[in-house]
Amino acid sequence: MPERAAAVPLGAVAGRGASRWQPHHLWQLELLATLSRRRALAIKMGFPLLLVIPLAATNAPQFFAGMLLTILIAMVGTVGTGVNVTRSRGSGWLDRLAVLPIPAWRVSLEIFFAGWLVDCLQATLVLVILEIAQRPSPLVILATWLLALATLAFSGTIGLAVATLTDNAGEAMLFLAVILAPLLFLSGLFTGVPAEGVRYWVAQILPFSYLSDGFQLVLHGNPPYGSPGAFLLAAPVFLLVSLAACAALGRPLMARGA
Amino acid sequence: MGEAVLEVERLTRRFKNGRGVGPVDLSVRGGEVVALVGPNGSGKTTLLRCLATRSTPDQGRVRWFRSRDRRAARAQIGVVFDATAHADELSARSNLAFFARAGGASDESSDPLLLETELLEVADEPVSSYSYGMRRRLLLAEALAGSPRLLLLDEPTLGLDVAGQRWLTRVLQERSSAGLTACISTNDTEFVEQVATRVCFLVDGGMVHDASLQELLDSLGGTREIRLKSRSPLPLQAMASVAGVEKVASTGEGATVLARQRDGLLADLLATMGDLDRSLLDLSVREPGLADCFLRITGKALDA
Numbered sequence: 001m002p003e004r005a006a007a008v009p010l011g012a013v014a015g016r017g018a019s020r021w022q023p024h025h026l027w028q029l030e031l032l033a034t035l036s037r038r039r040a041l042a043i044k045m046g047f048p049l050l051l052v053i054p055l056a057a058t059n060a061p062q063f064f065a066g067m068l069l070t071i072l073i074a075m076v077g078t079v080g081t082g083v084n085v086t087r088s089r090g091s092g093w094l095d096r097l098a099v100l101p102i103p104a105w106r107v108s109l110e111i112f113f114a115g116w117l118v119d120c121l122q123a124t125l126v127l128v129i130l131e132i133a134q135r136p137s138p139l140v141i142l143a144t145w146l147l148a149l150a151t152l153a154f155s156g157t158i159g160l161a162v163a164t165l166t167d168n169a170g171e172a173m174l175f176l177a178v179i180l181a182p183l184l185f186l187s188g189l190f191t192g193v194p195a196e197g198v199r200y201w202v203a204q205i206l207p208f209s210y211l212s213d214g215f216q217l218v219l220h221g222n223p224p225y226g227s228p229g230a231f232l233l234a235a236p237v238f239l240l241v242s243l244a245a246c247a248a249l250g251r252p253l254m255a256r257g258a
Numbered sequence: 259m260g261e262a263v264l265e266v267e268r269l270t271r272r273f274k275n276g277r278g279v280g281p282v283d284l285s286v287r288g289g290e291v292v293a294l295v296g297p298n299g300s301g302k303t304t305l306l307r308c309l310a311t312r313s314t315p316d317q318g319r320v321r322w323f324r325s326r327d328r329r330a331a332r333a334q335i336g337v338v339f340d341a342t343a344h345a346d347e348l349s350a351r352s353n354l355a356f357f358a359r360a361g362g363a364s365d366e367s368s369d370p371l372l373l374e375t376e377l378l379e380v381a382d383e384p385v386s387s388y389s390y391g392m393r394r395r396l397l398l399a400e401a402l403a404g405s406p407r408l409l410l411l412d413e414p415t416l417g418l419d420v421a422g423q424r425w426l427t428r429v430l431q432e433r434s435s436a437g438l439t440a441c442i443s444t445n446d447t448e449f450v451e452q453v454a455t456r457v458c459f460l461v462d463g464g465m466v467h468d469a470s471l472q473e474l475l476d477s478l479g480g481t482r483e484i485r486l487k488s489r490s491p492l493p494l495q496a497m498a499s500v501a502g503v504e505k506v507a508s509t510g511e512g513a514t515v516l517a518r519q520r521d522g523l524l525a526d527l528l529a530t531m532g533d534l535d536r537s538l539l540d541l542s543v544r545e546p547g548l549a550d551c552f553l554r555i556t557g558k559a560l561d562a
Binding site: 023030091100258 | 340355
């Protein structure tokens, strides 16, 4: 590689703050920026509690409780990533990242990863409250927690995919609703999973059906379809598929607006 | 002049509405500061985005440092687009640290850059508290963070106050004299006259002229720029027929006339206006500059 141009000599410089830890990777920068928005973060962490505390404290019907908590996780993942990335493009931030010597797949993965970490905090908080209120077995809570994290990753990928379609945050919300609603239906969240047929098989490849089962297991101890062992196997699969999809979305994501 | 830093061959990039740029040929050598000058919609930003690897040409090709590898080029290019997007909640120092590391530089390069961009005192405050001008300075610091060999700037003086423009001019002059190559998209001709070594005029997506700044300014010897502001439309054709007048272009509020200096020129010009001279609001005569070169060569005013 050819030599770089010599920097202009600038003389002595004060080093105030230079030794402080600074973000070197995009995910660190994005995560720090999110954590710095204290009020937004407090609202983000607080609003699931409005749903989970009444559900955990009362004997809400098992099916509806599982459905509501799964929709909550799905919305957290899709809306968080989708709207954030769409806004980033609108502000010109993605334009700036696109001309850095960082491959598109890594930009996509790092943005996704930073959002996912914050979403995981939210989901963990939900699971902690359920653990305190319901006292399920450690295996059950671990399996459901992992499923929730995998579902957040899957939902975040949907959000990222939507961000490749539009530059408008409002439009992104509409796209998300249009995509998410049928996926939740096909996962059996509204009607239950049929014992056979296309809908049965579709439900097997979507994480929402597993997560709904997981929440029902946590809340009432008797899942209709799955078992903790199956959840533990499914979670890493969904996580890996989501990461691969995120990386693949990097190029279309950065190409939009180019 | 140094080796070829940028080579553009028949580059074309068109949008669905037909606007865009090309075909354009351009070669930039090390140490040059090339200004892409043209009115809004002339394609200079589109061209700059292709040079910055942000857009892919529909046709033609770009070579950076004798290579077509876009990724390798990005490691040696600093880019400032018009958007001032940052991680607003974080400090200038944090933003700069990220861009420095992404450009292959270390944290130690941050403080000299913050000093150079006059942001060191506020480096630990969140960017959200910065003015537009400060954000523009930070953008330049971030673009320079990886010690790039080529700097690409899109409308760098946009939104800068007089002090900000003076600062930018000084930084670019210092950097270019240290060997930095730059390509600037702008229609701020006064700025170009102070920093550029070469000027390319773009009109309707095509490059209509490419010459050194000195060559262009020398070509204007003995001419004067006359600016007229009027309440009513001016008789441009009649004005163009006055002896010595080289170009007449309509501007938003009147006309700009480029003419060879001679006795009686102003009187003859005003005579073409007849009764219309009552609607004249302002008339000024000045030494011509780059904007007049543009008018003479393209027949269009930059501020039309």
